[in-house]
Amino acid sequence: MIKLFHVSDVHFGAEDPDAIAWFSSCVAAEKPDAVIMTGDLTMRATRAEFKQGGDWLRSLGVPVTLEVGNHDIPYYWDPLRRLFAPYQRYAAVEKMIEQPLDVHGVTVVPLKTTARAQWRWNWSKGRVSKSSLRRALALIEETPKDHLILVAAHHPLIEGPTKGTAKTRRGDEALDALAAAGAHAVLSGHVHDPFDVPIDRDGRIIRMVGAGTLSRRTRHTPAGFNEIRVEGLGFETIARTQDDKPAVVITER
Numbered sequence: 001m002i003k004l005f006h007v008s009d010v011h012f013g014a015e016d017p018d019a020i021a022w023f024s025s026c027v028a029a030e031k032p033d034a035v036i037m038t039g040d041l042t043m044r045a046t047r048a049e050f051k052q053g054g055d056w057l058r059s060l061g062v063p064v065t066l067e068v069g070n071h072d073i074p075y076y077w078d079p080l081r082r083l084f085a086p087y088q089r090y091a092a093v094e095k096m097i098e099q100p101l102d103v104h105g106v107t108v109v110p111l112k113t114t115a116r117a118q119w120r121w122n123w124s125k126g127r128v129s130k131s132s133l134r135r136a137l138a139l140i141e142e143t144p145k146d147h148l149i150l151v152a153a154h155h156p157l158i159e160g161p162t163k164g165t166a167k168t169r170r171g172d173e174a175l176d177a178l179a180a181a182g183a184h185a186v187l188s189g190h191v192h193d194p195f196d197v198p199i200d201r202d203g204r205i206i207r208m209v210g211a212g213t214l215s216r217r218t219r220h221t222p223a224g225f226n227e228i229r230v231e232g233l234g235f236e237t238i239a240r241t242q243d244d245k246p247a248v249v250i251t252e253r
Contacts, residue, residue: 001229001230001231002033002103002104002105002106002229002230002231003030003031003032003033003227003228003229003230004032004033004034004035004036004103004106004150004227004228004230005023005026005027005032005034005035005036005225005226005227005228006035006036006038006187006209006211006225006226006227006228006237007023007035007036007037007038007211007214007225007226008037008038008039008040008069008154008188008189008190008210008211008212008213008225009038009039009040009069009189009190009192009211009212009213009214009215009217010037010040010041010053010056010213010214010215011040011041011042011043011071011213011214011215011216011217012041012042012043012049012050012052012053012056013042013043013044013046013049014043014215014216014217015043015214015215015216016214016215016216016223018223018242019214019215019223019224019242020056020214022223022242023214023225024056024059024060026225026240027060027061027062028061031062032062032227033062033063033103033104033106034062034063034064034065034101034103034106034108035057035060035062035063035064035065036064036065036101036108036150036152036187037057037064037065037066037067038067038069038152038153038154038187038188038189038190038211039066039067039068039069039070039071039072039114039153039154039189039190040069040070040071040072040154040189040190041053041057041066041069041072042071042072043071043215044071045071045072045073050072063101063103065098065099065100065101065108065110065152066097066098066099067097067098067110067111067112067113067152067153067154067189068097068098068112068114068154069114069154069189069190070114070123070124070125070154070155070190071124072114073114098110098112100139102147105146105147105148105230105232106147106148106150106230107139107140107143107144107147107148107149107150108150108151108152108187109136109139109140109143109149109150109151109152109183110135110136110139110151110152110153111128111132111133111136111151111152111153111174111178111186112128112129112132112153113126113127113128113132113153113154113155113157113166113168113171113188114126114127114154114155115127115129122167125155125165125166125167125168125169126153126154126155126156126157126166126167126168126169126171126190127168127169127170128153128157128168128169128170128171128173128174129170130170133170133174133177136151136178137177137178137181140178140181140182140183141181143182145182146233148184148230148232148233148234148235149182149183149184149185150183150184150185150186150187150228151178151183151185151186151187152186152187152188153186153187153188154188154189154190155168155171155188155189155190156168156171156186156188156190156191156208156210157171157172157174157175157178157186157188157208158171158172158175158199158208160191160195160197160208160210161195161197162191162192162193162195162210162219162220163191163193163219163220164190164191164192164193164219165191166188166190166191175199175201175206175208176201176202178206179199179201179202179204179205179206180201180202180204183206184206184207184233184235185206185207185208185209185235186206186207186208186209187209187210187211187226188208188209188210188211189210189211189213190210191210191219192212192213192215192217192218192219192221193210193212193219193220193221194210194211194212194221194224194226194237194239195208195209195210196208196209196210196237196239197209209226209228209237211224211225211226212224212225212226212239212241221239221241222241222242222243223241223242224239224240224241224242225240226238226239226240227240
């Protein structure tokens with residue numbers, strides 16, 4: 001069995017130190033094969049926050065791939081940096097960002113869903129560019145056919161069962177293309193509550209899997225992360241929370 005930890009929205013700068021320490025202890029004790037971090041490592045995209053987050057991810061001692069979240073780009077009050085140098089502060093985590101990952105028959109494919117600017121007021125919402133989708137599809141095409149393919153993005157591509165929303169532009173189209181290409185699931189964050197929903201696209205099931213948060217910005221569920229247990233081309237998602245309640249199996253394929 002392959003074990004992956006899917007974590008999101010840690011928000012260094014507004015992090016929950018107890019939740020982070022708990023997650024680190026779970027990694028140390030259970031030794032997952034990899035950690036998939038689906039964005040919002042920082043709160044305000046400062047160099048100090050990226051350094052703190054990068055030091056933490058490296059301390060886990062397992063392979064890590066990291067997506068960029070909307071909080072990982074400078075905010076509106078720093079428009080020149082946001083528009084012309086949005087990735088200038090990533091040095092501490094650069095080697096982890098949007099890196100494909102292969103772990104014992106599981107391939108993790110990055111899909112960027114953030115944008116430095118959009119034709120709408122709320123730039124925190126998701127957007128899948130044509131170039132980002134092309135890159136993801138090309139990586140899937142290169143993946144061996146007997147691999148489980150997990151796409152990692154920050155924003156859910158379509159709305160799920162949570163109160164928080166992503167309103168990802170071109171997300172529905174991207175989900176169609178990813179399903180047709182053979183992806184088995186899209187892992188995401190952003191909404192701060194966990195879910196695992198099977199979506200039927202032209203007779204092919206692709207699952208949308210969302211992780212909670214390790215920050216103080218919890219919503220309906222306590223601080224937590226997803227444990228993904230893989231057997232062949234099947235997997236189950238377990239939403240684990242910091243409270244004393246047993247882990248909850250959301251759904252199983």
